[in-house]
Amino acid sequence: MSRRRRGVLAAGAALLALGLAACTADAQDPPAETGEDGNRAVTIGALSISETAPLWAAVDAGVFAEHGLDVTVQPIQGGAQAMPALINGEVDLTIGQPFGVLRATEQGLPVGIIAGYAESYAEGDDVNSVVAGADTDITRPADLAGAKVAVNSLGAAGDLTIRAAVEQDGGDPDAIEFVEVAFPDAAAQLEAGNIDAAWVPEPFVSMIVGAGGTRVVDPYQAVIPGLPTLVVQATTQTVEQDPELVAAVREALADAFTWAEENDDAVRQTLVDNLELPEEAAANLPLPHFTTTVDQEVIQALADLAVEHEYFQEAPDVDAILVE
Amino acid sequence: MRRIRLRPVLGALRTLGYAAGLPALALLAWALATDRSASLYFPPPATIADAFVETWFGPAFTEDVLPSLGRFAAGVLLSMVIGIVAGTAIGTTRWLRDLLEPMLEFFRAVPPVVLVPVLMLMLGVGDTMRIAVIVSGCVWPVLLNTVEGVRGVDTVLTETSRSYRVRGGLSLRYVVLPAASPQIMAGIRLCLSIGLILMVISEMFASSSGLGYRIVYFQRSFMIAQMWSGIVLLGLVGVAVAGLYGIAERRVLHWYHGMREVARG
Numbered sequence: 216m217s218r219r220r221r222g223v224l225a226a227g228a229a230l231l232a233l234g235l236a237a238c239t240a241d242a243q244d245p246p247a248e249t250g251e252d253g254n255r256a257v258t259i260g261a262l263s264i265s266e267t268a269p270l271w272a273a274v275d276a277g278v279f280a281e282h283g284l285d286v287t288v289q290p291i292q293g294g295a296q297a298m299p300a301l302i303n304g305e306v307d308l309t310i311g312q313p314f315g316v317l318r319a320t321e322q323g324l325p326v327g328i329i330a331g332y333a334e335s336y337a338e339g340d341d342v343n344s345v346v347a348g349a350d351t352d353i354t355r356p357a358d359l360a361g362a363k364v365a366v367n368s369l370g371a372a373g374d375l376t377i378r379a380a381v382e383q384d385g386g387d388p389d390a391i392e393f394v395e396v397a398f399p400d401a402a403a404q405l406e407a408g409n410i411d412a413a414w415v416p417e418p419f420v421s422m423i424v425g426a427g428g429t430r431v432v433d434p435y436q437a438v439i440p441g442l443p444t445l446v447v448q449a450t451t452q453t454v455e456q457d458p459e460l461v462a463a464v465r466e467a468l469a470d471a472f473t474w475a476e477e478n479d480d481a482v483r484q485t486l487v488d489n490l491e492l493p494e495e496a497a498a499n500l501p502l503p504h505f506t507t508t509v510d511q512e513v514i515q516a517l518a519d520l521a522v523e524h525e526y527f528q529e530a531p532d533v534d535a536i537l538v539e
Numbered sequence: 540m541r542r543i544r545l546r547p548v549l550g551a552l553r554t555l556g557y558a559a560g561l562p563a564l565a566l567l568a569w570a571l572a573t574d575r576s577a578s579l580y581f582p583p584p585a586t587i588a589d590a591f592v593e594t595w596f597g598p599a600f601t602e603d604v605l606p607s608l609g610r611f612a613a614g615v616l617l618s619m620v621i622g623i624v625a626g627t628a629i630g631t632t633r634w635l636r637d638l639l640e641p642m643l644e645f646f647r648a649v650p651p652v653v654l655v656p657v658l659m660l661m662l663g664v665g666d667t668m669r670i671a672v673i674v675s676g677c678v679w680p681v682l683l684n685t686v687e688g689v690r691g692v693d694t695v696l697t698e699t700s701r702s703y704r705v706r707g708g709l710s711l712r713y714v715v716l717p718a719a720s721p722q723i724m725a726g727i728r729l730c731l732s733i734g735l736i737l738m739v740i741s742e743m744f745a746s747s748s749g750l751g752y753r754i755v756y757f758q759r760s761f762m763i764a765q766m767w768s769g770i771v772l773l774g775l776v777g778v779a780v781a782g783l784y785g786i787a788e789r790r791v792l793h794w795y796h797g798m799r800e801v802a803r804g
Contacts, residue, residue, distance in 0.1 A: 295759035299580060322761035324579060363664075369747060370760055394664050395752075396745050400656065404745075409663040 254285035255460065260297045260309035263290045263490060266333050266445055267310070269505055271485040272478065273471030282467035298324065302450060308464065313446045314372040317518055317531045325451040329538045330465045331509040332447050337440035341433035342503045344420045345377060347412040348405040349427030356432045357386035362411035365396035365404060370526065372442070372517065373414045376434035378524055383437065388524070402426065417501045439516045444503055454538050461538065465507055472505040511537055582764045587771065590764035595772055599753065604772070607738055607750040610666055614673025615734040619727060622678050626685025627711065636686065647683070651676035651737055655744050664745035672741040677730040684726030688719030721795050724788050731780050739773065
């Protein structure tokens with residue numbers, strides 16, 4: 216497809232979206248805007264975390280522009296805070312945890328998953344782990360029963376998979392005493408002996424293990440190997456009215472991930488630029504596996520687990536949540 | 540005969556009307572504004588009322604509401620005791636006042652919220668930390684008002700009682716503290732409202748129970764009606780606390796109100 220033809224198509228798609236927006240009286244519809252180069256303007260809400268690196272880098276390198284998309288990466292504070300922005304149309308797409316989408320649909324919010332983004336590792340060291348403090352006797356998941364375990368936010372995939380991992384190992388999940396501690400605070404709380412173990416991502420896993428902590432279990436890997444950590448979310452309105460956008464974003468993101476694999480230096484440079492990480496830390500930070508595909512069975516397993524552990528009252532309709 | 544009996548009834552009705560009128564209007568406005576809207580973030584009052592009953596009349600009452608109220612009560616009572624004892628000591632001792640006053644101003648200006656991470660490390664992630672957060676904010680109005688109240692006791696009063704050899708504990712109990720009580724009570728009133736705010740804030744960190752935790756949890760889980768019901772409950776707790784304060788104030792300061800009424804003629 217020639218560049219010009221793509222531009223025309225994008226403009227056509229934008230016009231169509233505009234027309235649809237005009238037809239629906241709903242003011243919440245995000246107006247489709249075209250930039251000066253005829254590219255469709257898209258705002259993507261993303262957390263300021265290391266996982267966002269390939270997105271930052273690929274946008275800067277013009278990978279999205281090749282697909283007729285003029286992408287702005289909007290920093291967001293957290294998955295739940297991003298949801299109102301998504302629904303109000305302040306951002307067109309958000310990148311967040313799949314559990315958040317399941318939870319949102321359970322509460323009747325019209326959102327779905329249009330593509331994968333990052334997933335945990337099915338084998339080897341996973342992207343997050345439960346680590347126990349140096350002065351505890353905790354070595355295996357069952358030992359977490361009766362212990363004080365920190366997660367960054369309760370009622371989500373972290374504590375759910377920890378409960379399941381403890382149960383798998385023969386422990387009583389109800390005996391785990393969960394507390395909410397932000398990831399950056401966990402190491403200090405472990406050292407002070409205020410908590411026994413903490414569920415943290417890298418680089419905190421390495422930090423705590425380096426200080427004498429024990430890697431107890433990688434709960435995602437132990438319970439649902441390859442569980443996505445982040446997915447791309449859109450409102451059902453966007454999905455229904457703007458399939459061109461969904462398709463373009465998927466293609467562009469897949470290209471972005473391929474490009475990112477070949478340009479690791481550029482990706483890691485964005486960690487220095489955006490997160491102010493020291494260069495050495497940025498070079499060594501383990502990153503998750505980036506992919507746009509989402510395994511339906513994995514999401515279904517997460518939903519089933521949430522129902523089993525009574526996080527949800529009824530099973531979310533995974534078929535409807537995963538956009539074809 | 541009839542008219543005389545009717546009058547108090549009408550009076551009571553009028554008081555009730557004034558008290559409930561504005562809330563009722565606000566509720567009506569809320570209902571009208573949310574009637575047709577499908578906004579997920581602003582559910583109609585009936586939905587919130589349902590969520591209120593469903594959420595709080597159950598295990599959540601013992602798991603979240605009671606622990607919250609317990610922390611609030613402990614924090615506020617501790618603040619009152621520390622504030623009045625230390626305030627009396629500082630207010631009656633000149634050198635202590637000169638020594639401490641600049642430092643007190645410094646500590647008072649530190650927002651308790653920024654102390655949370657420090658307190659978390661020092662006191663752990665349990666209730667001790669949360670009560671300390673409440674005290675770190677609530678103690679100041681009581682303490683400073685007590686200092687001012689004790690220092691500002693009418694000199695005629697102190698000198699007269701001294702000439703009758705009312706000294707030490709006796710003077711404190713019957714002269715100084717009662718004379719300072721209007722200001723102390725004003726400090727306590729501030730302490731209560733600050734305490735409620737800090738109770739919620741302290742439960743947003745390293746928590747797994749309490750009203751503040753539960754409201755944030757509902758917000759994060761998109762349980763919006765439940766979140767609003769938690770906010771309503773907080774408001775009701777505030778009203779109840781203000782009511783209790785009113786009763787206590789009338790008891791403690793009945794002489795003062797009586798005096799002011801006489802002064803007004």
